[in-house]
Amino acid sequence: MRRRAWGWTAVTAALVAALLGPLYWAVLSSLTPEPRLFAAPGLVPRALVLTHYRALFEDHDFWVPVANSLIVAGTTTVVSVVLGALCAYATARLRFRGKAPILAFVLAVSMFPQIAIVSPLYMVLRAAGLLNTYPGLVLPYLSFAMPLTIWLLDGYFRQLPLDLEEAALVDGAGRLRTLKEIVLPLAWPGLATTAILTFLYSWNEFLFALSFTLGPERYTVPVAIALFRGQYQVPWGQILAGAVVATVPVAAVVMVAQRRITAGLTSGAVKG
Amino acid sequence: MRRLVAACVLASAGCTSVSDRVLTFSGSVVGRESEVIRRQLDRFQRAHPSIRVAVRATPDAADQRHQLYVQWLNARASEPDILQLDVVWTPEFAAAGWIANLDRFRPPGHEFFAPAIAAAQWNGSVYALPWFVDVGMLYWRTDLVPHAPRDLRELSELAARARDDRRVPFGLVWQGARYEGLVTVFLEYLGAFGGRVLDERGGVALESEPAQRAVAAMFDAIYRDRIVPAAVLTWQEEQTRFAFQNGQAVFMRNWPYAYALLQEPASGVAGRFAVAPMPAAPGGTPTATLGGSALAVNAHSDQPDDAYRLVDYLLQPEQMIERARIAGELPTRPALYGTRELEAAMTMPPADALAIIEHATPRPVTPVYSQLSEILQVSLHRALTRQQMPREALREAAAAMRALLARAKLDPPT
Amino acid sequence: MSPASAPPPAPASWRRHEARLAWAFVLPALGLVATVAVFPIAWTVWESLHLHDLRMPWLGRPFVGVANYVEAAGDRRLWSAVGHTGLFAVLTVSLELTGGLVLALGLDRLRRAAGLVRTAVLLPWALPTVVAALIWRFIFESPAGLATAMATRAGLEAPTWFADAVAAWVPLVLADVWKTTPFVAILLLAGLQAIDPALSEAAAVDGAGPWRRFTGITLPLLRPALLVACLFRTLDALRVFDLVYVMTGGGPGTATEPIALYTFSTLLQNLRFGFGAALSVLVFVAAFGLASLAIRVMGGDAFLERRS
Numbered sequence: 001m002r003r004r005a006w007g008w009t010a011v012t013a014a015l016v017a018a019l020l021g022p023l024y025w026a027v028l029s030s031l032t033p034e035p036r037l038f039a040a041p042g043l044v045p046r047a048l049v050l051t052h053y054r055a056l057f058e059d060h061d062f063w064v065p066v067a068n069s070l071i072v073a074g075t076t077t078v079v080s081v082v083l084g085a086l087c088a089y090a091t092a093r094l095r096f097r098g099k100a101p102i103l104a105f106v107l108a109v110s111m112f113p114q115i116a117i118v119s120p121l122y123m124v125l126r127a128a129g130l131l132n133t134y135p136g137l138v139l140p141y142l143s144f145a146m147p148l149t150i151w152l153l154d155g156y157f158r159q160l161p162l163d164l165e166e167a168a169l170v171d172g173a174g175r176l177r178t179l180k181e182i183v184l185p186l187a188w189p190g191l192a193t194t195a196i197l198t199f200l201y202s203w204n205e206f207l208f209a210l211s212f213t214l215g216p217e218r219y220t221v222p223v224a225i226a227l228f229r230g231q232y233q234v235p236w237g238q239i240l241a242g243a244v245v246a247t248v249p250v251a252a253v254v255m256v257a258q259r260r261i262t263a264g265l266t267s268g269a270v271k272g
Numbered sequence: 273m274r275r276l277v278a279a280c281v282l283a284s285a286g287c288t289s290v291s292d293r294v295l296t297f298s299g300s301v302v303g304r305e306s307e308v309i310r311r312q313l314d315r316f317q318r319a320h321p322s323i324r325v326a327v328r329a330t331p332d333a334a335d336q337r338h339q340l341y342v343q344w345l346n347a348r349a350s351e352p353d354i355l356q357l358d359v360v361w362t363p364e365f366a367a368a369g370w371i372a373n374l375d376r377f378r379p380p381g382h383e384f385f386a387p388a389i390a391a392a393q394w395n396g397s398v399y400a401l402p403w404f405v406d407v408g409m410l411y412w413r414t415d416l417v418p419h420a421p422r423d424l425r426e427l428s429e430l431a432a433r434a435r436d437d438r439r440v441p442f443g444l445v446w447q448g449a450r451y452e453g454l455v456t457v458f459l460e461y462l463g464a465f466g467g468r469v470l471d472e473r474g475g476v477a478l479e480s481e482p483a484q485r486a487v488a489a490m491f492d493a494i495y496r497d498r499i500v501p502a503a504v505l506t507w508q509e510e511q512t513r514f515a516f517q518n519g520q521a522v523f524m525r526n527w528p529y530a531y532a533l534l535q536e537p538a539s540g541v542a543g544r545f546a547v548a549p550m551p552a553a554p555g556g557t558p559t560a561t562l563g564g565s566a567l568a569v570n571a572h573s574d575q576p577d578d579a580y581r582l583v584d585y586l587l588q589p590e591q592m593i594e595r596a597r598i599a600g601e602l603p604t605r606p607a608l609y610g611t612r613e614l615e616a617a618m619t620m621p622p623a624d625a626l627a628i629i630e631h632a633t634p635r636p637v638t639p640v641y642s643q644l645s646e647i648l649q650v651s652l653h654r655a656l657t658r659q660q661m662p663r664e665a666l667r668e669a670a671a672a673m674r675a676l677l678a679r680a681k682l683d684p685p686t
Numbered sequence: 687m688s689p690a691s692a693p694p695p696a697p698a699s700w701r702r703h704e705a706r707l708a709w710a711f712v713l714p715a716l717g718l719v720a721t722v723a724v725f726p727i728a729w730t731v732w733e734s735l736h737l738h739d740l741r742m743p744w745l746g747r748p749f750v751g752v753a754n755y756v757e758a759a760g761d762r763r764l765w766s767a768v769g770h771t772g773l774f775a776v777l778t779v780s781l782e783l784t785g786g787l788v789l790a791l792g793l794d795r796l797r798r799a800a801g802l803v804r805t806a807v808l809l810p811w812a813l814p815t816v817v818a819a820l821i822w823r824f825i826f827e828s829p830a831g832l833a834t835a836m837a838t839r840a841g842l843e844a845p846t847w848f849a850d851a852v853a854a855w856v857p858l859v860l861a862d863v864w865k866t867t868p869f870v871a872i873l874l875l876a877g878l879q880a881i882d883p884a885l886s887e888a889a890a891v892d893g894a895g896p897w898r899r900f901t902g903i904t905l906p907l908l909r910p911a912l913l914v915a916c917l918f919r920t921l922d923a924l925r926v927f928d929l930v931y932v933m934t935g936g937g938p939g940t941a942t943e944p945i946a947l948y949t950f951s952t953l954l955q956n957l958r959f960g961f962g963a964a965l966s967v968l969v970f971v972a973a974f975g976l977a978s979l980a981i982r983v984m985g986g987d988a989f990l991e992r993r994s
Contacts, residue, residue, distance in 0.1 A: 012792030015785070016806050022864065023809060025832060026821045087715035096705035102712060109723045111977045113925045115946040116970035119953045119962055120726035120733065126347055143722040146715055176707075204814035206928040207946075211954055214340055216329055222816040226932050227331055236824055243817040250812045258805045261812075265869065266876035339955060346740050346957075368743050448849075450937045503828045505849035505938060643741070643956065654939035659851045680742050 023247075030240035037236055052241035062242060064217060065224035071134055072209075072220060073202035076141040081195050084149025089183065091150070092157035093165070103154065110147035114207050117143065125212055132214040140208045145198050152197070152264060156190030157183070193264035196257050203250065221246045293575055295582055298328045299356030299565070300337075304599040312594065316585050323578055328352050334452065338642065345370035350572045353579040357400055357566050359391050359634070360641045366394035367639035371568040374398045377580050384604045391634040392566045399568060401587055404601035406563030408460050409547045409628050411516060411524040411534070416440065420548035424464055424489060427523065427551050431499040434522040443499030445512040446525040450653040453508055455635070455645050456561040457525060458652055461486035463559025463633055464552040469644070470636045473684040476677070478648075478670040485553070487655055487662040494656065505657055517541060525550060527563060532600040532619040547620065549628045562632040564604070593617050602629070640680050647672045727970065733963035740957035747960075754964035763940060763948060764965065771944040775923035777855070778862045782919055783912065785863060786870025793871060794878045804872075811868040819932035822861035823848075833857070851941035854934050858942060862929055866922070870915045877911030878904070917980045924973060945969055 029037060031048040056062045091099050121140050122131075130136035160183065168178045184191070209220040210227075219227065225242040228235070254261065301309060313325045328351070330337045338361060344352075345365065357365065365371045375397045381389045388402035410427075412420050416434040421427035431443030447453035462468070467482025477483070493500040504512065509526055513533065516524035519540040524530075528547075535542050549558035567586060569579045585591065592603035597617035602625055608614045609626045618625070635641060651669035655662040677683040734754055738747045758764055789807070796803060810818065826833045828846045837844035845853040881904065889899050905912075927946040930936060936943030936951070949969060953962035 008792050008795045011788065012796065012803070015789050015792065016803060019810050019864065019868065020806055022821050022825060025825065029824065083715040083718065086711045090708040090711035094704050094708035094711070095701065096708040102716065105716075106719070108974070108977075109719055111921060111973060112723060112727070113946065113969050113973045115925070115927060115949045116730060116966040116973075117723060117726040118950070119959055119966060120729035121722070122954070123729070123733075123959070124726070126343075131343070139722050142718055146719050147723075150715060200812055204812075204816075206814065206816050206931075207950070210931075211950075214343060216331070222814045222928075225820065226816045227333070227336065236827075239820055240824060243820050246817050247809075247813055250814070251809055254808045254812045255805050258801065258808055261808060262804060262872055262876075265872050335955070339957075342741060342957060346743070364741065368741065450935065450939065501829075502846045502849055506828060506846065640742070646956070650940055653937065654941075657849055657851055657938040657941070659939050659941060679739075681745065 026240050027244055030237065030244050032237070034235075034237050052237035053245075055235075056238050056241045056245065060228075060238070061216075062224065062245065065219045065221045066245070068134075068218055069203055069220040069222075072137045072141065073199050075134065075138045076145050076202045077195050077198045079138065080142055080145035080149045080198055081153075081191060084146055084194070085153050085184075085187075085191065087150050088153035088157055092154050093183075103151075106147045106150050110144065110151065112143070114144070118207065118211050121208075122211055131212055132218045134218075136212050137209060137218075137220070140212060141202050141205060144205075145202060148201065149194050149198055152194045153187075153190060156187060156194070160186055189260070193257075193260040196253060196260060197264050200250065200253065200261075293322060293578055294324045294326055295354065295575060295578055296326050296328050296352035297354045297356075297582070298330055298341075298352035299354075301327055301329055305601075308595050308598045311598075312586060312591050316582060319585075320581070323582075325582065334358050341365070341370075345570070345572075348572050350570065350574050353570050353573040353575060354582055355568050355570060356403065357568050359388070359402070359406075359562060359564050359566055360645075362392050362400045362566055362568065363394045363637050364639045364642060365568065366397075366399040370571055371399050372571045372573070372576055374401065374569065374580065377584075379584075383607065385606055385629060385632065387562050387632045387634050388564065388566075388604050391562060391637055394637075394639070400566035401568075401583060402604035403565045403567045403587065404592070404595060405604045405629060405632070406527045406529075406602065407560040407625075407628050407632050408456055408525060408527065408550060408563070409560060410550045411526060411530065411545050411547055413522050413541065413544060414546050415544045416522050420546070421523075421551045423551045423554045423556075424461075425554055428493070428497055428499060431522050432497060435499065438522075440520060440522050442501050442515060442521040443497075444493065444523040444525070445500065445504055445507070445515050445521045447508055447512055448500075448504035448653075448656060449506050449508050450649050451508065452645055452649070454652055455648050456563065458486065458490065458648070459561045459633070459635060460525070460550040460559045461489050464550065464556050465489075466553075466556050468636075469648070470638065474638070474677070474682065475684045476670045476673045478666050478673065483666055484663060487652070487666060489553075490652075491656060491662055495658070505653070516545075528602055528620060528625065529600050535619050547624050547628065549631045558631045559633050560628050560631040562634045564602075638682065640676060640682060643676055643680075644673055647676065730963045730966050730970075733959060734967050736960045738958075738960035738963075740959060750960070754961045755968075757961060758964050758968060763943075764945070766940060767943050767945040767948040770942060771924055771926070771946075773855075774858070774862075774926060774944060775920055777859045778866075778923050779916060779919045781859065781863045782867050782870045783916060785867040786874055786915065787908075787912075789867060789871035790874035790878055793875050807868045807871065809868075810865045813865065815865065815928035816932050818861050818865045819929045822857050822864070823933045826857040848934055849938050851938055854938060854942050858930065858933055861933065862923070862926070866919065870919060873915045874908065874911050877908045881907045917977075920980070921973065921977060924976065 030052055031050070033047060033049050033051065036047065090096070091102055117140075121143075125131050125136045125139075128136075130139070164182050164186065165178055168182050203220075204222060205220070206222045206226070209223045213219050213223060216224070221242075225239060225246060228239050228242060297309075297313065299309070309327070313327070317323065317325055330340055338358065341355060341357075341361070345368070355371070357371075362371070366373075379398050379401055381398055384402045385405060388405055389398070392398060392400040392402055410420065413434070416438055417430050421430050427444065434440060435443045446457045448457070459469070462483060465482035465485045467480055467486060468477050471477045490500075494502055494504075507515075509530070512521075512524055512526055513530045515521045516526075516530075517534055517539045531547065533539065534545060549560050552558045567583045569576050569583065573579050587604075589603070589605060589608055592605060592608060593613050594617075595601050596603055596614060600619065602618075603609075603614065606626075609622045614622050636644065638644065647669050651660075651665040651672075654660040655665035660668075674683065735749060735751060736747050737745060737750045737753070739745060793800070793803065793807070825831055826847045828834055828844075828848070831847075833847065834844040847853045847857055885903050885907075886899055889903055894902065925946055926944050927950065930942055930944055930947050931950070934942045936947050940948075945965075946969065949962060949965040952958050952965060956962075
C-alpha cells in the first residue's frame with residue numbers, strides 16, 4: 001500500500017518538475033549575462049545580472065505594452081462581466097422563449113476560429129479609424145469574452161439557491177432589485193472567477209492584438225515580446241526578461257486564485 | 273504689466289501654433305541610427321524654424337515596417353510625410369500611387385550611384401532618392417587565408433583547407449533563414465553564374481541553367497563540401513556576425529554594417545579580416561546584391577514641398593558623411609569616395625567599399641517584388657532543408673511567380 | 687429544470703412583463719456578440735467572392751464568384767497546411783490526454799500541499815502562449831541551446847531543430863503539451879473526484895487488482911470528462927496560431943505551417959483579402975462542422991439539457 005503511494009508521489013513530483021523546469025530555466029537565463037547565455041548550461045547560476053531587465057525598461061519602454069495590456073484586458077473584463085451577468089441572469093432565472101437558442105448561439109460563437117473574423121474586423125476597424133486604439137482592441141476581444149462570461153455565469157447562477165430570490169419576489173421586489181441586492185452579493189465568488197478567467201484570456205490574447213495594432217505605442221505585452229527584434233538580431237536575454245515580466249501578473253493571479261480558477265474551468269468545461 | 277506680458281505670450285503661442293508646420297518622418301530609429309537622425313533633424317529644424325519634425329517609430333524588422341506602411345498608405349493616411357523605404361519597395365509603392373513622383377523637384381539623379389537611382393525609379397520617373405547603400409560582401413580572415421578568393425571554387429577550397437588545418441568550425445557562413453536575406457544571398461550565387469530572376473522582358477528565368485547551378489552550389493556547400501553549417505538555415509545577419517566575430521568562421525557573407533562592429537576591441541577578429549566582393553563562378557563576374565534605403569514622400573502628404581526639402585537636406589554630403597561616421601552606413605554619392613572626410617569617417621576603407629559597390633546589382637525592379645521574394649524564400653528554404661529537390665523547387669517557384677505576374681497583370685506580352 | 691427549483695406559476699401579464707425584461711437584459715450582450723462576431727462572418731463570406739489585393743490597388747475589387755475557392759482547392763500549400771494541422775492535433779491531443787490523465791491520478795492521491803501543487807501545475811497553462819513558445823524556442827536553439835547540449839551530453843547527435851522539417855515538430859509539440867496538459871489534468875481531476883470511492887472499494891474486496899479497477903471502473907466513469915477534454919483540446923489544436931507563429935514561423939520552408947498561419951499570412955502579410963477571406967470561410971466551416979459532429983457524437987443534448 002505504502003509503495004504504491006510513494007510511486008504516485010514520485011510520478012507526480014516528476015511531472016511537476018517537468019512543468020516547472022522550463023520556467024526555472026527561463027528565469028535563470030533572463031538573469032544571465034549575454035555572453036554566457038549559450039555557454040555550458042548548469043542548474044546552479046554562476047553570475048546573476050539585471051542588465052536585461054534594465055534594458056527592457058530603459059531602452060525599450062516596456063512599461064508601454066504592460067500598460068496597454070492592463071487597460072485592454074481590464075476594460076474587456078469589466079464590460080463582458082457586467083453585460084454577461086445581465087444576460088446570464090436572464091437565461092438562468094427568467095422565463096421566456098428563446099433561452100435554448102440563445103445559449104446554443106453563445107456556445108457556437110465561442111467555437112468560432114479567431115482567424116476567420118480577423119480580416120472583416122480589420123476592415124471595419126480601419127474604416128472606423130479604430131486601428132491601433134484601445135476600443136479597437138476591446139471590441140474584438142468581446143467576441144470571445146462575452147460568450148465566455150455568459151456561459152460561465154449562466155451555469156453559476158443556475159446553481160445558486162432559489163429561496164432568497166423567491167422570498168424577495170414574493171415580498172414584491174422587482175427583478176432588477178432582486179438581482180442587485182440579493183443575487184449579486186451571493187454570486188460574487190462566481191463573478192470573481194469569471195472575471196479572473198476573462199482577464200487571463202484577454203491578457204494572453206495574441207492574434208487580434210497582432211493584427212489590430214500598428215505600432216509599439218499600442219502593442220500589448222504578448223505582441224511586444226513576440227516582435228522584439230532588433231534590425232538583425234534576436235536578443236534572447238531581453239526577450240526572456242520580457243517573458244518573465246509578462247508572466248508575473250499571471251502567476252500572481254494563479255497563486256491567489258488557483259482554487260477559483262480550478263472551479264471555473266471545471267464548471268463550464270471552458271475552452272482551454 | 274504682467275497682463276501685457278501674458279497677453280504677448282499667449283499671442284505668440286497662438287502665432288507659432290498656426291504657422292508651425294509639422295512633418296512626420298518615419299524610419300529606422302534604432303541604436304546609432306537614432307542618434308544620427310535626431311542630430312540631423314535638430315539641425316534641420318534650426319535651419320528652418322517654421323518647420324517641426326516629429327519622428328514616428330516603426331518596428332525595426334523590415335517586413336514589419338513594410339506591412340505597417342502598406343496599411344497606412346492603403347488607408348491614404350497623410351502621415352508620415354517622409355518614409356524611409358527599403359530599396360525594393362519603391363516600385364511597389366510607386367505603382368500603387370502611394371508615394372509622390374519627385375520629377376517636378378528635378379532631383380539630381382546623376383549624383384547618386386547608377387544602380388541605386390535605377391532601383392528608385394518606376395515607369396521612367398524618380399519616386400525616391402537613395403539615402404544609404406548596402407551591398408553584400410565577403411568578409412575573409414587575413415590570418416587564415418592568403419588572399420581573397422578569385423572564384424567560387426577557390427572559395428570552397430580555401431575554406432575547406434583553413435577549416436581543416438586551423439580547426440575553425442565553419443568555412444563559410446551566410447544568412448539562410450527563411451527571409452529576405454536568403455534571397456539576397458541567392459542572388460549573389462545566381463549572378464555568379466550569370467543568371468537572373470526576371471529576364472529583360474519581365475518573364476521568369478528561374479528554370480535556367482545558371483539558376484540550377486546557383487542552388488546546387490548553395491546546397492553542396494552545406495551537405496557535400498560541408499563548408500557551410502546547416503545551422504545557417506536558421507540564421508539572420510547577427511547570428512552570422514557572432515559566428516565570425518568569435519573566430520568560428522573563415523569567411524562570412526554579410527552587409528557593411530558588421531565591419532565597424534568587428535573592429536571593436538571586444539571582437540575576436542579585430543584587425544584580422546578584410547572585405548571583398550562575393551566571387552563569381554570560374555569565368556563569371558562577381559555580384560553584390562544592392563540593399564540600403566531610399567527616402568520618399570507620401571503621395572497624400574499635406575506638405576510635399578517641405579517634405580522634399582527635408583529629404584534633400586538629409587541627402588547632402590555633410591549628412592551622409594556624418595551618417596557614415598556614426599552609423600556606419602555607406603553614402604550613395606560616388607563623388608564622396610576618395611575624399612579625406614569620408615576616409616576619416618569610415619572604419620571600412622572607402623576604396624574597398626567602392627570596389628564592391630561597382631558590382632552592385634539591384635533586385636528585380638517590379639511592383640510585386642515582395643510577393644516574388646516570398647515565393648522564392650519558401651522554395652529556396654525547402655530545397656536547402658532537403659524537403660524538395662532543388663530542380664523541383666525552382667520549377668515550382670517559377671510556376672508560382674508566373675501565376676502571380678499574370679494575376680497582377682504584369683506578365684510579359686506574349 | 688426540476689420541479690423543485692422552478693418558480694411558482696405566474697399570470698400571463700406577469701409572464702409577458704418578465705419576457706420583456708429578459709430580452710432587455712439579454713439584448714446588450716447579444717447585440718455586441720452579433721456585431722463583433724456574427725456580422726464579420728457575413729462580411730467575410732461576401733469578401734471571399736471578390737478579388738481584393740491591397741498591394742495591387744490597380745486591380746480594383748471586382749466580383750469573381752467562386753474563383754477564390756477554386757484557387758484554394760488547387761492550392762498545394764493549403765492542403766499541406768491542413769495536413770500539418772491534423773498532424774499537430776493528433777500528436778498533441780493524444781499526448782495531453784495521456785499526460786493529463788496520469789497527472790490527474792497523481793493529484794487525486796495528494797494528501798498534502800495540494801494547493802501548492804495545483805498552483806505550480808496551473809502556471810504553464812496560465813502563461814501567454816507567446817511566452818511558452820519563446821521559452822521552448824530558446825531551449826531548442828541551435829547550436830548551443832539546452833536541448834542540443836543535453837542531447838550531446840547523452841551521446842546523441844542533435845539535429846538543427848528548426849532547420850529540419852521533421853525535427854521542428856518536436857519543440858512545437860512539446861511546448862503545446864507542456865502548456866495544456868495542466869488544463870486537461872484539472873478537467874479530469876474533477877471527473878475523478880466525482881467518482882464514488884465505494885465502487886472502487888467494493889471491487890477491491892471482490893479481488894480486482896488496481897489495473898482491473900482502473901479499466902473497469904475509473905475509465906468508464908471518466909468517459910464524459912475525457913470526451914469533453916478531447917473535444918476542447920482538438921478544437922484548440924485545429925486553431926493553433928500563436929505557438930507556431932512565434933516558434934517556427936511555419937518553417938522550415940512551410941513544413942510546420944498550420945492553416946491558421948497560412949490564412950493569417952495571406953490576409954495580413956500578403957494583404958490578399960479576397961483569397962484570404964475564402965480561406966477564412968473554409969476554416970470556419972471546417973471548425974464548425976467538426977464541433978457540431980463532435981457534440982452530436984458526445985450526446986450533445988446533454989450539454990444543453992442541463993441548461994434549459
